[in-house]
Amino acid sequence: MTKPKSERQKAIGKLDDAFSKYIRMSAADYNGYVFCFTCRTPHHWKDADCGHFIPRARMATRWEPMNCKPQCKRCNLHRHGERDIFRAELVRIYGKDAIEAMETRARLGGKHGLIQMGALLQDYKAKNKKLREEKGFA
Numbered sequence: 001m002t003k004p005k006s007e008r009q010k011a012i013g014k015l016d017d018a019f020s021k022y023i024r025m026s027a028a029d030y031n032g033y034v035f036c037f038t039c040r041t042p043h044h045w046k047d048a049d050c051g052h053f054i055p056r057a058r059m060a061t062r063w064e065p066m067n068c069k070p071q072c073k074r075c076n077l078h079r080h081g082e083r084d085i086f087r088a089e090l091v092r093i094y095g096k097d098a099i100e101a102m103e104t105r106a107r108l109g110g111k112h113g114l115i116q117m118g119a120l121l122q123d124y125k126a127k128n129k130k131l132r133e134e135k136g137f138a
Helices: 007-027 073-078 083-094 096-108 114-135
Strands: 033-035 042-044 049-052 068-071
Touching: 007 033, 007 049, 007 068, 007 114, 049 073, 068 073, 083 096
Parallel strands: none
Antiparallel strands: 033 042, 049 068
16 A cells, blocks of 8 residues: 655645646747757657756755756666766856755755745746746647
8 A cells, every 4th residue: 555645745746747848848939849958859848758857856956947948758767867968068057166056955954934935836837837838838
């Protein structure tokens, strides 16, 4: 028998879903297509993953937009995120100092409380609603 999810686990799941949609929709063109961050293949945003450079287990950077980009399932799952390519692209976009600072935050750790996660969830839901309206996504 499976153990019921805690309130914290439920909050994490809801926030993960809203954040993932935001990352993928914000990178999509007006036809709904994104390019995989690591192999550049096009996919509809609904078929792409929200790839994390620093793994999701590191809670301090789990919902950090700079850490997350759309990825195809092949790169994200079967190729374990293509971390070397992912990092090189992040450094190209944001600079080495910004990526090293994010890596330090991840190592130092940090935990989001239920209130903070609730606020983030509401923020991403509002951003997603705005993106849907702007880009005409269903």
